[in-house]
Amino acid sequence: MRIGLLTEGGYPYVSGDAGLWCDRLVRGLAQHEFDIYALCAGEHQENEGRVPLPPQVGRVRTAPLWGTEDDGVSYGRRARRRFAECYGELAAVLCADAPQEPSGAPRTSPLAQADRFANALYGLAELAREEGGPARALRSEQAVRALERACRAPGATRLARQARVADLLTTAAHLERILRPLSLDWYGQDGLGAVDLCHAASGGAAAVPGLLARHFSGVPLLVTEYGVRLRTHYLTAAGSSPAVRSLLAAFHGRLAAETYRQAALITPGNAHARRWQERCGADRARIRTVYPGMDASPFAEVGEAPERADPDTLVWAGPIEPAKDLVSLLHAFAEIRAHEPKARLRIVGTPAGPEGETYLHHCRELAELLFPDAARGPLAPGGPPVSFERTGGPEVPTSADAYAGGAVVVLSSAVEGFPSVLVEAMLCGRATVSTDVGAVREVIGGTGLVVPPDDPRALAEACVTLLRDPQRRARLGAAARARALELFTVEQNIAAFHGIYLEIVSRVPVRRVLLDDAGRPLPFAAPAEAHLPGHWSGTTSSAAARGGPRWATRPPVAVPAVTEGAR
Structure with a gap:
């Protein structure tokens, strides 16, 4: 095939x-x-x-x-007329399909609008196949004026009518990039x-x-x-x-x-x-x-020896960025320490770009305010309560080593798609505490604790529950590993x-x-x-x-x- x-x-x-x-x-x-x-x-x-x-x-x-790609194709009069019809129809659908005002109502059925969009899209594709790519036409003044006419036409939505020249130019440039495959x-x-x-x-x-x-x-x-x-x-x-x-x-x-x-x-x-x-x-x-x-082999050794985990350590792993909500995790850990003074938190990850670097600096400052002992090294006796480590460093050579260092893995995200970090923790046989975002609940499937996002107290209570119950941790970890090996x-x-x-x-x-x-x-x-x-x-x-x-x-x-x- x-x-x-x-x-x-x-x-x-x-x-x-x-x-x-x-x-x-x-x-x-x-x-x-x-x-x-x-x-x-x-x-x-x-x-x-x-x-x-x-x-x-x-x-x-x-x-x-x-x-900016320019294939050098310039349309003649007939081709420009065809382009104007197709692109104008496409623009009309976008203006009519924008969010309606509370009193507004669509002028045509959703199926008819879908057909109009499809006819316009394939009309542009057929024009490109017969006359050459429309890259230059999609960036032309003709395209911008077609967008303007659609935005000013009767029945256009309020937001479309508010479009200024700069907005029309931005929209036309974005459409040209997405429609560039028509020219191939x-x-x-x-x-x-x-x-x-x-x-x-x-x-x-x-x-x-x-x-x-x-x-x-x-x-x-x-x-x-x-x-x-x-x-x-x-x-x-x-x-x-x-x-x-x-x-x-x-x-x-x-x-x-x-x-x-x-x-x-x-x-x-x-x-x-x-x-x-x-x-x-x-x-x-x-x-x-x-x-x-996911490749389960790098996590096999850790998953087959769950008893090696430090029973007092929580682990967070992943790319460091604001969407991961480490601020809520640090506030939750402050409450955890009030109930479990021996508890430690290891944050293992690499900043995701400049924004991630700024966010990591902010989290370090917050940790120093909440936990003055955090200035000590990550391997200091009895502490520190919070450590920041990078994957690939001497303390954490691989992702599996990050999960091996703790008995409970925490995911504190405010936004999440498919939580691959959570699957890795499951393959390592670790009990998990996660926020209920994205596909977390579907991935966990009853093999871990799930709490609402942006709720440090609920996150702390769930972590304390597992830190105090080693038998439950072991049961959840074994069930999580079996589920990950079956599905992921x-x-x-x-x-x-x-x-x-x-x-x-x-x-x-x-x-x-x-x-x-x-x-x-x-x-x-x-x-x-x-x-x-x-x-x-x-x-x-x-x-x-x-x-x-x-x-x-x-x-x-x-x-x-x-x-x-x-x-």
Whole structure:
């Protein structure tokens, strides 16, 4: 089977998001051939290079989403008229789809709006295929004026009507970056048009090439989201003006809805992501939850010897940033020390960028105020009560060493997606106390204590409960390790996607014709699992004319259904 893997700012770049998951998937499915189509997020990614690729990767094609790309294509009068119609329709949908005023009501049905968006998107794609890429047109004054007319048109929402020239320019520039895949030459029979399946490793821009391959060549699309791109857009767009946020939220929401509508299957990484997808219109019958796979081997030694843990030590691990809410954890630990004077807290992690460095400095100052003994070294006798350590240092060479140093692992996040740190602690057989955010409750599944976020007292009470009860810690730790080994390993993830690939391809007709040197069909030239038994599309009549055999239609081979993980 030939898979077109679509990524945005990720694999195969060294610094890419979700690169480890994609690499494990490609290496684990060595029986398939992979073509990688990567959208580069920035110049730094290209400069840092790519990871070594296994032999099953046939080709790698990349395109930048950063900077200003100019393909030199200038449209004539007729092409400009087509562009104005399609882009104007797209802008009209965004202005009508922005948040309504309390007394407002949509002028058309949601289905009609979805169709208008899809027609505009594919109209721009067909124009790009016939006349050349629309990169220059998407940045032109014509595009900005189309946005302005849509914002000023009757029925436009209040926020759209408030858009100023600067807002229109910002919106047009963002749309050009997201729609840049329309200008690529990836969709012919020498590219995505020849693959059996497109697998988008995220939503957003990464899914756009999959949508176009489906539109032009009928290639089925699989969408995997371990972090919902629409949610990410909402979290990162806070610095924009209200008009820009409204228009871009409408665009990303429409793009997500169209992606879910056209996808053969959607695989969220947890129920939290699944709920976002269903709110955006994803069909529940086409959703399969597939948990991210983690390598359990680095944590095996720690998990098999839980008795080595310090019974008085709490461990927090992960990237240091404001979303992890270490401030609440420090205040909670002050209350813990009031009940358990021997308790210690080890904070192990690396700051996430300049903001993380600033936040770490703030947390150190707070720890010095709450615990004056914190100035002593991390290995000083009897203390300090709080220590800050970095993974990879002499005290904590690996992540497993961080969890090995304590009997209870704490997660204090105010915002969380899939808590991979929590899974690592579970693989180490540690009892956990976590805040109820993101997919935490789903991951824990009753094998740890869960408290409300931003509640230091509840966090302290849960930690004290486990510090005082070693037998309960042992039971929860053993149950957590068993659950992690069952649901969250690399092997589970790879097996799930292998079954999903077979399920999708078994439902679509054969599109590729494989012939020998004499022009006769080769029914066994590709793996049998990649094709639906029956007539060879477009080859039966020609084979009969040459005196070759006619392939009789047979009942389809039953492909085992992929069962959804426990939620």
